[in-house]
Amino acid sequence: MDSGFYAACTGLMSRMDALDTIANNLANSTTAGFQASQNVFSEVLASTDNTELSVINQDVNDYGVLSGTRLDTSQGSLQKTGNELDLAIEGPGYFAVKTQGGEMYTRSGQFRVSASGLLVTAGGDPVLGPKGPIQILGEPLSISSDGTISVSGAVAGQLKLVTFPPSTPLQSVGSGYLSAPPKSAVPAPGATVQQGMLESSNVNPVTNTVAMITAQREVETMRHVLTMFDTDMNKIAVQDIPHVS
Template identity: 40%
Template sequence: MNSGIYAALSGNLSAQRRLDVISNNLANSNTSGFKADQIQFESVLANVKNPTQQAPVFSNDRYSTDYSPGAMQRTENALDVALDGDGFFVVNTPQGPAYTRQGNFFRSQAGRLVNADGFEVQGSGGSIAIGGGKVEIAGNGEVVVNGATVGTLSKVDFPKPYQLTKIGGGLFVPANPQAAPAPTQASVKQGYLESSNVKVVVEMARMIEASRYFETCAKAVKSYDDMTAKAVNELGKV
């Protein structure tokens, strides 16, 4: 088959994956602490090492995450917290510790501080019991309930550039399981949430660009298909 049609099909696949990433970014434009993703492509010839194989031309896609901070949004909710500076909160999942910028925490039925998925938020001494009292959280992460200190929010950071993997629910884990986090000096702001860092106007422009690229590649595929059909019909008359 003409290699040109493989390139056009690869363009379609690349554009579709890019549209998927953009759509996810836009869907999370109002999700607190969400970090936008981007995708880049490197075109490769799949049969470059073995020209006898008629393997298609595809693209290697590389995903990256924009870790720039979102804007601070005041909520007045005592259990909403945001980090002013680099770093992450720590939550305990069934698979181990995970890290997040989403500070919309809750009080569990057991009186523990948990995230939206019910995972316990970790403090310097483990989970934090807040009971049913009035909660105050200081800039250093110290949690005070009815005037008594019950724990201190764990705040950690990793070397940059970050080598983290998204696992859903606004959570990250190190790509290297052996990577150890270090304490961060970022301050905690009670009654605030960090907004998503998705730039809606930019993402919409990227969506239009990717959609047009998809349409162009689709037209190219049709053109190659028409040429192939015409060639077959002409050869059949010979």
């Protein structure tokens, strides 16, 4: 397969994947605690033996191929809500949540108390403390900066606040949740809890809209290049057919 044709094919597929990532960011721009994903591109082709790539191949290669995504862990702005069960984490860290798929992690602190008295997420998943789900019975309720939960002045539990080593591969699994390799979570000593506040998404709508427009243009460029290759290959095929006298 012509290397330029391969580069254009992979470039087109990577831009389609990039568009999916950007669209997901924009769809969650108002989701509390959502952390944006950033597309990471690398070269499609590499010169070997100091041989320069052809002009068209180099032009295609300059666009790169999507080699993956990385999580933007920058802090979103904190918004005051006044709701005693709205919690925001200031600094690096995540709330731990028990789901059907196992322990997951989130920055969204939009919590409530279930009918059975458990502290749960907006979707009904139990929020975890160091010893498991947290039971809250009674009022008034206060939550200190270290995540200690008190009801009528008595300690009812403590939030499990975790973080991860820099190289940990966190994966977005939807609903504002992240999954991580087993036993990779460690305590987050630098995280403080703010009661009555929510962290906004860290998605920049303007930046992502511009990125979407750019990716859409690049998709059209790749499609045009593929059309050119297709036309050239058809011409070569016709020329190579033996003439019958």
